[in-house]
Amino acid sequence: MHSRFVEDRWRERHTPRGQEWLRRIGDGIVFGTAVSERDGTFQKPATTLREVDGRLVVNGTKYYSTGALYGDYLTVAVLDVAGDRHTAVVRADAPGVERIDDWAGFGQRASASGTTVFTDAEVEGLGFLFPPPGGTAGHLAHFQLTHLATIAGIVRRATDEIADFVRRRHRTYPQAKAPVAAKDPLIQQVVGRADAAAYAIRATVLDAAASLDAAADARYALTITPEAERTPKGEEEAVALELKAELDAYRAQSIVLELGLKTTTEIFEVGGASALDRKYQFDRHWRNVRTLASHNPLIYREQQLGDYVLNGTPPAFLSPEGASVIGTPPAS
Numbered sequence: 001m002h003s004r005f006v007e008d009r010w011r012e013r014h015t016p017r018g019q020e021w022l023r024r025i026g027d028g029i030v031f032g033t034a035v036s037e038r039d040g041t042f043q044k045p046a047t048t049l050r051e052v053d054g055r056l057v058v059n060g061t062k063y064y065s066t067g068a069l070y071g072d073y074l075t076v077a078v079l080d081v082a083g084d085r086h087t088a089v090v091r092a093d094a095p096g097v098e099r100i101d102d103w104a105g106f107g108q109r110a111s112a113s114g115t116t117v118f119t120d121a122e123v124e125g126l127g128f129l130f131p132p133p134g135g136t137a138g139h140l141a142h143f144q145l146t147h148l149a150t151i152a153g154i155v156r157r158a159t160d161e162i163a164d165f166v167r168r169r170h171r172t173y174p175q176a177k178a179p180v181a182a183k184d185p186l187i188q189q190v191v192g193r194a195d196a197a198a199y200a201i202r203a204t205v206l207d208a209a210a211s212l213d214a215a216a217d218a219r220y221a222l223t224i225t226p227e228a229e230r231t232p233k234g235e236e237e238a239v240a241l242e243l244k245a246e247l248d249a250y251r252a253q254s255i256v257l258e259l260g261l262k263t264t265t266e267i268f269e270v271g272g273a274s275a276l277d278r279k280y281q282f283d284r285h286w287r288n289v290r291t292l293a294s295h296n297p298l299i300y301r302e303q304q305l306g307d308y309v310l311n312g313t314p315p316a317f318l319s320p321e322g323a324s325v326i327g328t329p330p331a332s
Helices: 002-010 016-026 139-168 185-223 230-268 273-276 283-293 300-312
Strands: 031-034 048-052 055-065 073-079 085-091 097-100 112-120
Touching: 002 016, 002 073, 002 139, 055 073, 055 085, 085 112, 139 185, 139 230, 139 283, 185 230, 230 273, 230 283, 230 300
Parallel strands: 031 073, 048 073
Antiparallel strands: 031 055, 048 055, 055 112, 073 085, 097 112
């Protein structure tokens, strides 16, 4: 969530609020997130935003609060009294905020994605917009690319570690094609395939990132263009680039997840039971990829891609109607 918050503030870097948040970020503050919960329904969180004695306060319980344990601020999905959805910013150490280290997933344990409880927790004065300026097209692509870039790093690390394991391995099987593992052509093939997968995943992620960069640049150029000079064509071009960024993220997801899971399973073929030794923790690579792959189920992404290719139906973006300011922007 930190990278997404930074990106949204970069999209409004011409405004006093955007500049103030970017200054704080430059000083080192970190954002965690508190969006998902076990109550409520999708896009209709049970966590509430109310005004009490002139203060905006948040009440509710969140789960999968990624980064909340080490964040300075938390971004919280809430509903106001009118039933409208907003995202409020709350200091992580504010009175009424309880962060619980109870993430029970078998991977990504360092993500600190536990439970967060808000009891009349006051909203930070700066607040921010939801959806971001210019709408949310490209918003999901950024979230997905963060996961995919992480997977790219995991697969590269897994490949490097298993290669180092093979170089130091002296035992082998009776049916092996060479006296040491590093000289065995079958072992070489496994490592070579893993190396190729790491390269392909990185290249795929970078290509999708380039699409997102192009979309972000086009939207910002349109945002700072005086209203009288904006044209329908400019808006159409920005929307087309944002759609491409979303679709490219879906395409990348399909390939990266398949290759990542396959590669972090196949690396065990080089060492038999020796590769299972807990001191190596090779299993963490598969566990972490599997956990990241579960954030946004691939079956829906591939179906949406197919619908677009066959019928021209674009994916439905998560973009609640309207944008609301939580708090007051700083003075210019």
